[in-house]
Amino acid sequence: MRTYRDCLPCFLDQALRAGRMATEDEAKIKRLLDEVGAMLRDIPLESTPPETGRLIYKKVREITGQLDPYKHIKSESTEKALTLYPSLKKKVEKSNDRLLTAVRIAIAGNVIDFGVNRDFDIEEEIDETLKKDFAVCDYGKFKKYLDKAKEVLYIGDNAGESVFDKILIEEMKKPVTYVVRGVPIINDATYEDAVQAGIDKVATIVSSWTDAPGTLLKTCSAEFKELYNISKFTISKGQGNYEALSNEKRPIFFLLKAKCHVIAGDLGVNEGDIILKGINV
Amino acid sequence: MRTYRDCLPCFLDQALRAGRMATEDEAKIKRLLDEVGAMLRDIPLESTPPETGRLIYKKVREITGQLDPYKHIKSESTEKALTLYPSLKKKVEKSNDRLLTAVRIAIAGNVIDFGVNRDFDIEEEIDETLKKDFAVCDYGKFKKYLDKAKEVLYIGDNAGESVFDKILIEEMKKPVTYVVRGVPIINDATYEDAVQAGIDKVATIVSSWTDAPGTLLKTCSAEFKELYNISKFTISKGQGNYEALSNEKRPIFFLLKAKCHVIAGDLGVNEGDIILKGINV
Numbered sequence: 181m182r183t184y185r186d187c188l189p190c191f192l193d194q195a196l197r198a199g200r201m202a203t204e205d206e207a208k209i210k211r212l213l214d215e216v217g218a219m220l221r222d223i224p225l226e227s228t229p230p231e232t233g234r235l236i237y238k239k240v241r242e243i244t245g246q247l248d249p250y251k252h253i254k255s256e257s258t259e260k261a262l263t264l265y266p267s268l269k270k271k272v273e274k275s276n277d278r279l280l281t282a283v284r285i286a287i288a289g290n291v292i293d294f295g296v297n298r299d300f301d302i303e304e305e306i307d308e309t310l311k312k313d314f315a316v317c318d319y320g321k322f323k324k325y326l327d328k329a330k331e332v333l334y335i336g337d338n339a340g341e342s343v344f345d346k347i348l349i350e351e352m353k354k355p356v357t358y359v360v361r362g363v364p365i366i367n368d369a370t371y372e373d374a375v376q377a378g379i380d381k382v383a384t385i386v387s388s389w390t391d392a393p394g395t396l397l398k399t400c401s402a403e404f405k406e407l408y409n410i411s412k413f414t415i416s417k418g419q420g421n422y423e424a425l426s427n428e429k430r431p432i433f434f435l436l437k438a439k440c441h442v443i444a445g446d447l448g449v450n451e452g453d454i455i456l457k458g459i460n461v
Numbered sequence: 462m463r464t465y466r467d468c469l470p471c472f473l474d475q476a477l478r479a480g481r482m483a484t485e486d487e488a489k490i491k492r493l494l495d496e497v498g499a500m501l502r503d504i505p506l507e508s509t510p511p512e513t514g515r516l517i518y519k520k521v522r523e524i525t526g527q528l529d530p531y532k533h534i535k536s537e538s539t540e541k542a543l544t545l546y547p548s549l550k551k552k553v554e555k556s557n558d559r560l561l562t563a564v565r566i567a568i569a570g571n572v573i574d575f576g577v578n579r580d581f582d583i584e585e586e587i588d589e590t591l592k593k594d595f596a597v598c599d600y601g602k603f604k605k606y607l608d609k610a611k612e613v614l615y616i617g618d619n620a621g622e623s624v625f626d627k628i629l630i631e632e633m634k635k636p637v638t639y640v641v642r643g644v645p646i647i648n649d650a651t652y653e654d655a656v657q658a659g660i661d662k663v664a665t666i667v668s669s670w671t672d673a674p675g676t677l678l679k680t681c682s683a684e685f686k687e688l689y690n691i692s693k694f695t696i697s698k699g700q701g702n703y704e705a706l707s708n709e710k711r712p713i714f715f716l717l718k719a720k721c722h723v724i725a726g727d728l729g730v731n732e733g734d735i736i737l738k739g740i741n742v
Binding site for chain 1: 466467469470471473474476477487490491494495496497498499500501502506
């Protein structure tokens, strides 16, 4: 997805939130906003938003000296999600279509996103997402691809959300490689977050080694790119990965909630809609 | 009110909205955002937000060549408000406290604000504002000051809102000088907007000659400053005027709805709260 003009004020907003998470030093936060503001003129609208996100969070690290401002909040999110795990499993067990319920749960987990919004009620969100109609639903194709797949490449998004991903991984009953970010970026899941979520029990965890808040292929390791290029069934979670991969030529299924009006517009849906969209399938 | 860090992303957002109102030329909008972004480092947090607003809308004019992008929408707002006028008068007539109802109506009119938000339902807003509790209510002092006043200096805010101000002016039963902006800035009321609203029938309209989206005294004419400095009873409508005048030493009654969390925080109230606050009284 390209960068829209509406992304520009949002970049500054993200810098402000990340800056506040990293430091209480008001002068540093002001400097951060000044520098991100001055960066705007160098952002080509043809680039994807995670390319800019990457530069913003690099600035946050440089100016505040904090490498992982969301560390504590990520761990808390995972803990909270783990307490919900038994009830989520029950929802799957009681449902008519276990796989679809697990897909919905995986999307509901995507609301755990401090990059977009800090205010959410996860339990309310799950209940809403379990009932809500999909705005795009390529579930038929999803099942077909899953049936044929020897293995699944599952690109994770936020910490905490990984617990919800585990539910879907368990229902897919195929070998899964779960992809995490290489370095801490916002609240995106890294290796240790995925392990805390118990993903290591159900999948092989690999890092894409990107330092962007989305799987920006040009910043990923050669090993990851090879995995990606041979994958016949890739699942991509969340907005950042959608932004980075939506113009790719490989078959990918995007599972996300459209949490901002720009992404909703790009997808041709309404803000708040849930999406299971396959491309090149 | 000083500039808070949260104002900085909002400045960019305002530039985007005003740019879109002024032009469809995407390259110009990008240039506008780039230049406003680069301006951020020169904004002292000690300055008031309208000081920056003034520079932003100056950039909008320079880059798009549009001197009054909100002209059409202002006129439409006033027309719409005028159709509501008879029912607003009835609400006053049926109420137990005509003056207080007129104050509430004047505050409800403050929701007509394209600088902050384009989405509102004015009729719903009026009904809500007529019932809502005030978060700050210096109505007792307001009445006392009004009783003693020989004349009222009434600083208007947005076009359309002026029709609601007319209701309050009619209830105050004192000579009123109604203050408008000197040049078009966002949807703020200028001389012709006030006349369209019928203010000329109930008050003397004067311009403060500011080109800021708030009564920034250092940008006002000497004549206006003289009026302001001798006024014993000044009413200031809306956020922009609050931002510009909240640290003044003159007696002022602020009538507004706190439409953003920064102003709400500055006032010690919640977003969405309505306020009748007297300072130096």
